[in-house]
Amino acid sequence: MKKIMHASLIIFVTALTLIVSCKVEDGEDGAPGADGAPGQDGNIGDAILTTSGFALPSDAIFIAPNANDGDNITDAINLAIFDAFTAGNSGGTFVLPKGSFVVDDTITITNGNGLTLTGYGINETKLDFTSATSSDDAIRFEGGIDITIRDFGVYEAKKNGIKVVGANGVHITYSATVWEGELNNSNGAYGLYPLNSTNVLIENSFARGSADAGIYVGQSSNIVVRRNVAKENVAGIEIENSFNADVYDNLAIGNTGGILTFDLPGLTQAFGGNVRIFDNQIYANNAENFAGGGAVSIVPPGTGLLVFATSNVEIFHNEFKDNETSSVEIASYFLSDDDVASYVVGDGSGNYEATMANGWSPLVKNVYLHNNTVQRSGGNPRGVLISDIVAGYTLMKGETMPAVLYGGIGQVLDDVGAIAGFGLVPVTSAASERAAAASIDLSYDGYSASEQICASNNFNQNSAADSIDFPDVNIGQVYTFDPTTPDLASDVLQGNTVLAVCTQTRLPIARVTFKSKVYGCAGDDLSAPSCSL
């Protein structure tokens, strides 16, 4: 190990020498590089690679390259940023050293433009924020265009791990945010946390131990979250009030809820939609809910996937195993706040009138669930929010908890015209345009065919042995279509009579444009197996 470090140090020193001399041809302008072919980086042959294969450019800024394990490199990081940014360089590659280091204050990077913050690998560079006293977020990017975050891990952040707010172009890869040890509410909140951003790509990363969401994308648009592992968080992966998201080929395991999509009231980006969740492995998300509070504290332990008041969601080809409450839960906001009369008063004083004017809706519409497989679902159903429902299915009806559970009260109220008054709230033109662009129906005139919750071609994957302990693999609906007799309906997963066995128009592919390149199923993953589903 030491030898390897030594060798890379020599290369580093060489690189520094090259920078200092300033006149070295780097090949970037097409002129011959120092020892390379025309148009290529002269150092490519000697470049230091991260464990993920990222070649550190010759003009990279190496932060504390001689630091030893356990050193506090806070000042070195801030100094490198200060020097570069005050010298007008907001687009450099900043390289965190190899090893495990202490950082005790928030690192803030503002208006990076093509900036890369990298370590030597997800397990090679660890930043430990345990001793931070005044900090909240571990690393925070504010504003910025085409920011790359890669090849390091953030440990024990006081609040959030890596937050990116207000950026256009965020690429997080081979990065980790981790709270080790027992899962409890003193762990930090969000792990990988892009917010209020466009063109967000999170891949090949790892989040563990978050007391909120491990991988969270909020109030953003054009999002790809793929090939990550979210383990033992309250919410593994969460997409909130966001548009055009593809979440695929991830492993969500051991969380309270594996993958969530929420539309919460009262936010600046009042609603989202067009979220595709596919080809994920969603296993054993049975951690007790250890959130300290906030929206995710309602998530029932044992939840594979939860759609909460988000419309236009397509859930397909996911593999659900061993989720002890329900594999898929779909609910309107009335599940959380059933004081229907308080939503809209008509004079603007209702609890949700203002946010509804901005396009938020408590309803969940057009969720299309197809080609998913379910195995051993509902082995120990629980959760404060749904304890009555659990008791109803398991004790009163004597069934296995439904593998797919639909809280249909919103649809019932809408179908019978009980919330037609919601439709009288004047929606701003900006919100109407946004909804129209995303084909989201903000009306309160009953569910049309295109607004139905559809389930078709989902498969019971239980083995014969599994079937002894899990005799039913059902779809359940809380509230039947007769509002006077609320009931807990249920029927088999395949060919059920509870939800419409229908198909919906496939949702559009999410595209992330980063440094002029398109990522996702319409871009670099065009031929990936996930993208042909």
Added chain:
Amino acid sequence: MNNLSQILLVTILSVMLCACDLSISNSHSSNQNNSGKLNAGAGAPTFEAGDCNANTAGVNWDALMDKNCPRLSDYNLFKLASDPTAQPNSGGVPYDLSVQLFTDYATKYRFVFIPENVKANFNESEVLDFPVGTVLVKTFAMPENTAFRDGPELIIETRLLIHRPHGWVALPYYWNPDDNGTDAELAALGVDIPNMSTIHNGANLAFTYTVPDWTACTSCHAKLSSGVSTFIPIGPKARYLNKDYTYDNSYTVNQLMRWAEGDILEGLPVDTTTVMETIQFNDSLVVSALTNDELNDAAKAYLDINCAHCHRSELTLGEGYSGPAGSSGLQVEYNREYAADPTKFGTCKVAVAGGAVDYPYDVIPTDAARSYLLFRMNTNDPRHRMPELGRATVHQEGVELIEAWINNLPVASCSPQ
């Protein structure tokens, strides 16, 4: 956290960065005259390369415009380099605000320096539109006893906000005790000062005071739009400047009117009664004696100056712009009507990021004790503390004000039945 020798290292490196471009800056004569112009003879930047070592008679405008000088005295802002609390060189005007950001009970000395022959433009709702060249100078001092702010104090730091041709930049200067109060040094990496103390209401408060690092400035001083964070000042808005100030211990006049008459502000409405104005809040205000309207006014002003630099969105900031916490849904600008959307002030709103057991909503009208917003103001746990930066102590008077406000709000659906 920050080792002083490393701060010096930054300073040295920064000087080296600047050193490539040496030239001599023009000196400016500083004729004092009594024409009533507040910045008469102040001089102005030439926008030639500045020099931290230039020996200027007045303010070293050129260095301010393009150099991050290692020492505060390099900019020659004050007649006495050792005293940033008084006697600005020509162009500097002292001011204060009707309500201020809480910073661990520190006393703040504020000056605005505006070059000769340019003026700030009035803005009704946002920070005044200060011309390029403007420097906002704020010095933080810890009084021995907060009851005697004219008494002994420790000068801690001086922050500059400089309006350069390419935008605002912030430079923090630390009055390192090693310099015996002669000068302050650029502290880009911030400084933690343990064992800070003050006596407040007879009790000794001891805490670690943090001079924030340079990169943290944008955590508050920013408006965000898609992909871009723009640096902006916070305090000098018309509504906070719209109060009397006593100049030179001799005459008292409304600050905005003085600025207008002194030729550093234009566009002030002729009818100054139309200019927004807030109640004056300070630690000696007796909250229980406030009328309902005064309480609402004081609470909104307090939330505005302490929270709304982050917790704001659009409104008068501009379409598509928000503060750094504009996404949280909590938006508490002074010029936002509470009744138009109580949720924006946290009423019955679930915390989006965060949350704590026992505090189900940000604000629960009539139940401050269970309101998450108040809890966050009242804790020093970095996981929950608000504001995130700039305090290590709880502002007891602020907590008392907001507690009274929440308990006095109209009942809402989440209020106790």
